[in-house]
Amino acid sequence: MKxxxxxxxxxxxxxxxxxxxxxxxxxxxxxxxxxxxKLRRKxxxxxxxxxxVKNSSLRFALDKTDMEPVLKYLEGPTGICLGDDPVIxxxxxxxxxxxxxxxxxxxAWFEGRLFSPTNIxxxxxxxxxxxxxxxxxxxxxxPLSDLIFVLQDIPGRxxxxxxxxxxxxxxxxxxx
Numbered sequence: 733m734k735x736x737x738x739x740x741x742x743x744x745x746x747x748x749x750x751x752x753x754x755x756x757x758x759x760x761x762x763x764x765x766x767x768x769x770k771l772r773r774k775x776x777x778x779x780x781x782x783x784x785v786k787n788s789s790l791r792f793a794l795d796k797t798d799m800e801p802v803l804k805y806l807e808g809p810t811g812i813c814l815g816d817d818p819v820i821x822x823x824x825x826x827x828x829x830x831x832x833x834x835x836x837x838x839x840a841w842f843e844g845r846l847f848s849p850t851n852i853x854x855x856x857x858x859x860x861x862x863x864x865x866x867x868x869x870x871x872x873x874x875p876l877s878d879l880i881f882v883l884q885d886i887p888g889r890x891x892x893x894x895x896x897x898x899x900x901x902x903x904x905x906x907x908x
Contacts, residue, residue, distance in 0.1 A: 780824060
């Protein structure tokens with residue numbers, strides 16, 4: 733590749749990186765071609781972009797950008813995953829990593845923050861949005877159902893107290 737073509741590639745690559753909210757760095761050393769196909773298929777199924785890049789191209793593309801600190805996680809043959817949701821991207825990569833043990837997640841950068849491999853593992857454990865919403869709704873509904881139970885019980889208590897009072901007044905000595 734001639735220098736002008738390389739500069740153009742790096743500029744286009746930089747633009748693509750800047751349009752993404754986050755970048756996850758992986759090392760794919762030891763993956764077979766069929767493993768790479770699985771990896772790309774699973775990322776694509778989750779609306780993520782996965783590509784293999786030369787380390788030098790990535791360094792040039794991230795030079796003097798706010799994503800430059802992620803380069804500290806650059807090691808070995810590098811694949812990058814671009815995504816707009818840190819939970820989904822982390823979850824997908826961790827699931828793939830369990831299936832393809834040779835895949836290593838090196839680190840990530842998302843909206844100005846660096847994430848270590850340990851952070852990414854933790855983020856992947858966050859429940860899906862639907863699960864969190866259902867947990868929230870059950871937390872909100874629980875006190876309301878308790879209140880409804882108490883409010884429904886008040887008229888019953890009043891009726892029982894009146895009945896007991898009537899029974900006592902109906903008997904001269906207050907006994908049954």
